[in-house]
Structures are given as structure tokens and as C-alpha cells.
Amino acid sequence: MNRREFLECAALLIGGVSASQMGITLTVEQQRHMASSPNYIDRKMSYFNAAQRATLAMLTETVIPRTESPGAIDAGVPRFVELMVFEWLNEQERNLFVDGFDALMAQVQRDHQQPFEALAEKTRVSILEDLESAASDSSWYSFGEIPVYVSDAPFICQLKELTIWGFFTSEVGGTQVLRYEAMPMKFDGHQKLRDDDSSWVSVLI
Amino acid sequence: MSVTTQYDFDAIVVGSGITGGWAAKELTEKGLKVLVLERGRELRHGADYTGEHAPDWKLPFQGKPPRELYAEEYPVQSTSYAFGEATRHFFVNDKQNPYQTEKPFNWIRTDVVGGRSLVWGRQTYRWSQQDFAANQRDGHGIPWPIGYDDIAPWYSYVEKFIGVSGEKLGLAELPDSEFLPPMGMHKIEETIRGRLKRKAPDVNLTIGRTAVLTQNHNGRAACHYCGPCHRGCSTGSYFSSQSATLPAATATGNMTLRPNSVVEKLVLDSETGKVSEVRVIDSQTGERLRFRSRLVFLCASTVGSTQLLLNSGSEAFPNGLANRSGALGRYLMDHVHGIASMGIFLDDMDSYWHGNRPNGTYIPRFRNLPGQEDQNDFVRGYGIQGNVVRMNWKVNYHRKGFGANLKDSLRKPGPWVWAMVAFAECLPDKRNHLYLHPNKRDRFGIPQVVFDAQWRENEYKLWEDAVGQSERILRAAGAVLNLKQHESDSPVGGAVHEMGTARMGNDPTEAVLNAHNQAHDVPNLFVTDGACMTSASCVNPSLTYMALTARACDYAVKQMQAGVL
Helix, strand or coil, X not given: CCHHHHHXXXXXXXXXXXXXXXXXXXXXXXXXXXXXXXXXXXXXXXXXXXXXXXXHHHHHHHHCCCCCCCCCCCCCHHHHHHHHXXXXXXXXXXXXXXXXXXHHXXXXXXXXXXXXXXXXXXXXXXXXXXXXXXXXXXXXXXXXXXXXXXXXXCHHXXXXXXXXXXXHCCHHHHHHHCECCCCXXXXXXXXXXXXXXXXXXXXXX | XXXXXXXXXXXXXXXXXXXXXXXXXXXXXXXXXXXXXXXXXXXXXXXXXXXXXXXXXXXXXXXXXXXXXXXXXXXXXXXXXXXXXXXXXXXXXXXCCCCEECCCECCCCECECCHHHHCCCCECCCCCHHHHHHHHHHCCCCCCCCCHHHHHHHHHHHHHHHCEECCCCCECCECCCCEECCCCCCHHHHHHHHHHHHHCCCCCCEECCECECCCCECCECCCCXXXXXXXXXXXXXXXXXXXXXXXXXXXXXXXXXXXXXXXXXXXXXXXXXXXXXXXXXXXXXXXXXXXXXXXXXXXXXXXXXXXXXXXXXXXXXXXXXXXXXXXXXXXXXXCEEEEXXXXXXXXCCCEXXXXXXCCCEEECCCCCCCCXXXXXXXXXXXXXXXXXXXXXXXXXXXXXXXXXXXHHHHHCCCCEEEEEEEEECCCCCCCCEEEEEEEEECCCCCEEXXXXXXXXHHHHHHHHHHHHHHHHHHHXXXXXXXXXXXXXXXXXXXXXCCECCCCECCCCCCCCEXXXXXXXXXXXXXXXXXXXXXXXXXXXXXXXXXXXXXXXXXXXXXXXXXXXX
């Protein structure tokens, strides 16, 4: 639902009271509201080269693959990761990511004589599992308070964090894998949950 | 009532937040010409709620906070649960609005018309007779000059206007309000409530009483359950100055609202003994302005109002305006708050929800009730606000694995978690105070506030008891796992319930304000925000501030009509 639809909806639900009486009028400024602005991943940017992008896309897809529902590539996660690495991570974190990424690309080329994205899924998963195994002492895995970001997390943990976050907070992930409703209009605390039902997009935590 | 040539306005209200909005509404509806001075910038209801209904994918970084910006410019404001990219435009920039601390103090502030009423937690509870009698009974602080019966009709008056949803319980310790229908409970909350009835019968669990509408009310629409109220609500479904009191004041034609107006000083006329002039700095132009009025209502927030009084000293009041008692700036309080316990439940796993209920549950005070006051080694009590959620991907993605299994397990809801957040009463203690820094000034040349307040013995004992009792309740409720989460490191100010520093009391040598929020020594000056509080109770304070404001307005106008003011 975009901002205009919302405001129309909001006016309707007030019943007899007109939108202008309620102070609800659509102005030019409202068109600039976040809810009607482009998605975050649609920002213009260009940080990685084509080879890096191809590998990164397959890395995210290996973490969250397309199944009967959309996967990381469908959800634009590669764009999210690229944006976050260069516009959100600090220098130390960015270096960890970029160095780890370079090392992985080089290692795969050495071991398999082809890039990561050309490998079979089983091989790709196995490569990531090896990296995860080597990183298992990282505090990224420790249970407890949830940090905003673990600054010294190794590349594989960063990749997972940015992929998972980018996927489940994306429009595709939020509406096609999780469930989302902008204005549910009611609260029902007895909604039946079936075995295969997904979570709602969380807006309260 | 007409404006005389002697005055620019009948009344000046400083602040447009939860009490300023009420003062504006009440005074204008009684026919006074009122100037409302707001230091923040203009903010249009609805149109300027720019973060409203923005899903994660629209937010910068899809909701990951810009850490460096927050650390640099919003280190205090970003500690508030309500702060984020969808609400940042409501809050002050800490870097541009510095203050000093001798001990840690979180001063959460907004910078817009409507003030913190835009981002408040909306929990709405009456004080009890026991709360008003507490100081007198145990000797901490001074006695309240009013009791429950004095304020009860004003509670009703305010509640009928703002709209409070909740459930009648008939408890003396938490008097019922004028309620709209209560919000529904989660099935797990009903399960917990049933078990507590059997296994912890001294504890009541009820749905939170909240200033969120469950049906259309006074031209405002029922809640549409989008969830994060603090982003602003175009349908006016939660009470704020913007949604309710300021429109009512505007409708009278008697209000002039001036944003960007930083009040620097109140000037006392030494002949009349009244405030004769309010001095303002326009935050955008730097222009200095002076306004005169018959009445002055300070609704600038606890700290803001006291800062202004401290900065308005004169020959008659060298230590701050209306400060003959020396109590101005002292007896600063807040609520000790944090997660007392948190537990996991495996009941009702086939039950979920539809709609984001902007409200939790509440366990009213159950310690030191009348007749039990001498059973413990602490005085006063606490209430517990509960929130249940099902764990989801956001709280458990730091784990091993890749591929379809990882994706599938992350997308589904996990077990129920019940977080129990205790709010404990803080005693009025003279040592807990704020004062003006002798040299450091803000960008307007106004001396900065220095905070020197800390939790003390009784607060620590209350907290310890809240942790122990919440563990008992968690067991009785049937939690399968106690997560042993006890957060109690929130500094004073962290609950954003700061109050006191210009307390009410009958004795002018001990109190700044009388029983009608009128300064003992300056008859045309009223302070009706949290600064007036003589003790803190353990319930959320905004309803009481609003009721006291409406009551004080009624009194002031009657005094004017009688020719006394």
C-alpha cells in the first residue's frame, strides 16, 4: 500500500467524517514520504565489478536459495549487500569483508579453475560450510544480547548477516516469504497458525 | 474574556506537548486568548509523519541503524525504543543541544510541535489514594497537597476526551478509568492469566490501559493496528497534542501557536510580584521577542520548565524564580525500569495473531499494598508491563547453516517469549537534583542543565524484589525456560518519566507550587508538567500530568473571573 492508498483508506474508515475535517489531506509533500519513496535497494550505486557481482549474487543465493518461494537474488539481496558494505559498514568491517571476499574468489579459482557461481550447489554449500567451520569461534555465533553488528565478525558471518537481513527486510522477502499487511484494521490474538505459515514482518520488535 | 491593552495575550503556555496541548485547549475553550510557545519546529498532523507505514524495505539500510550518525549526533536520543530512521525527525539532535551530567542521565527530547506526546508509550493509569498518601505515611518527601478525590473528576474529564481503552478491575491500587472497550489478548496471555489466577492469586494480569482508540471517538478513528504508533498516526488513533488537544484549541479561534520559540526567561514585575513578560528567542532568525500576558503556564517538560525558572532569577528570587523554598531543581525522580524477567513458553504454539497490537499487558502493583506496608525492608512498589511475541528470524539468525533449511527455519515463528518490564517507584530525594552550569551555555546563550541524580537504596531494593517476584510469576505462569534476563542498568531518565524539581505542597517554605499548581510566591505562574510532582508512584505519569493541567486551568480561570488574578 502506498501513501496515497493509505490516506484514502484512512479517510474511508472514519466513516461520516470527511478527510479534510480530520486533517487528512494529501499534499505534494506527502508524495515524498518514505512509504511512497523507492525501495532502499533501488538506490543508484556501483562499487563491485561485474565479476564480483556475479560471485556475490551466487554467494547470497547459496545462503538463501530460491525454493518454492523466491530466493536472495529474486529479492535483490546482492544489491543490498553491496550497498551495505560500502555505505553502512565502517572501514574496518569493510576491509574484513572485501579481503575475505577477494580471498574466497581467489581460492575458489585456484581449487576449481572456475568461479564460485559456476560450481554445483553442493560444492558451493560445502565451501561455505568450511568457511563457517573455520569461523565458529567468532562471537557472532554467541547466544545472548543481539548486537547491531559484530565488528570483528569474519567474512562468512558478515555475508550471512547481510544476506539474511537483506532478504527478510526486502519487499520480496517480506511479502512473498514472510507475511505483511500495512493496515490490518483489527487485532486478533487467536489467529490459527498452520504448520507451514510464515511469521509476520515484525514491526514491534 | 478580552485582551486588555496591558497584555498581548490572556495567557502564555510554554510548550505544546502533552500538558501544553491540554493547557491550550482548556484555556482557549474558556475564552482566553492564548499564545503557545514551542521551541521545536512546526510539524503538521498527518502530513509530516514521514515515517508512517514505511515498511523495512523503504527505510534507509532496510532498518539497520546508521551507527556513526547516532553515536556522533544522537547518542542519548538513540537509546529510546521510539527512535529510528522513521522517527528521527521528531527528536532533538544531541550534539546541537548539549547538557552536562555529574552522573549518567538520559534526557530524551523532541524538537517539534506536539513534543513527546507524539512518541509517548500511551500507557494510561490513574494514581491511587495510596500513591497520594505515600509521602505522608512513610516520611519521604513532603505530603501531597491533594488526594485522590481531588483529582478523580479530572481524571474522568481527561479520559473522556483522550479515549482510553482498558478493562475494569475494581482495584483500589489501580482505580479504573473511563474506558473504551479493551484490546484483545493473545491466547498465550489468557493462558498465563488463567495460571496466575490459580498459582499466584495475589497478582492481577490485565490488558494494558492505553490512549489508543478501540472505536471511533471524538472524530478520531479507531486504531488500524499497523503497530509503531510513535511514527505518528494520520488517523489520530492514539492521543497526542497533534491529534486532539491542539486541533480543539485551534477550533476556538483563540490560539496563536508559535513554533521555533525558545523561551529564555520570565521577567518578574517586582511591584505586582507577577510574571510580566516572557522573553523568547526565535531559533531560526535569532530575533529576540517579548510577550506579555495575564497568566503564564509552564508546560515545557519537567527539566525544561525548571531550567527556565532557574534561569529567571531576580533580586527577589536570586536562586530562581518562585524558589523561596530552595526546592526548585531538587527531588528529581524517574522510574527504575527494565526487563525484570523474560521467559519462554511452549503453550499455544498453534496460535498466532493478526494485527499489530500497540499495547501489552499490565500487572498492577501488588507489593506493600495497604495492610502489607511493614512486611518488606523497602517502601513503595512497582508495576510490571508485559509483552509477548513469538521469536522470529530477527532474534535468532546468528546461527550455523545454509540453504533451504536455514531459510525455512528462519521464516517461521518460534516459541513465545514473555518479557516482563518492571517500573518501580523512585523516592523524592533532595540530593537528586539538576542545576544550571555556571559557564557552559547552549547555542541560544542559555545556561546548560547539569544532572546529578542516581538510584539509591530503596530503588535498588525495589528492583531486586521485582526481579525475584517476576521469577516467581514466570514459574507460576508456566514458562519452560527463564532466560535470566535482568536489565537494570538504565540510568535516571531512562524511563522518560522524569518528574519533580518544582514540587507541589502546602508549605511555601518547602514547595514551589501550591495545591493548584500555582507558584506559591508568583500568583500568575502555573507549572503543570512533570516538574510539579511531589512523589512518583510507579504508574506511567502522563495521565496525571494531564488531569493536573486541566484542573489548574479551571482554577486559574476562576481566579481571573473572581478578579484575583
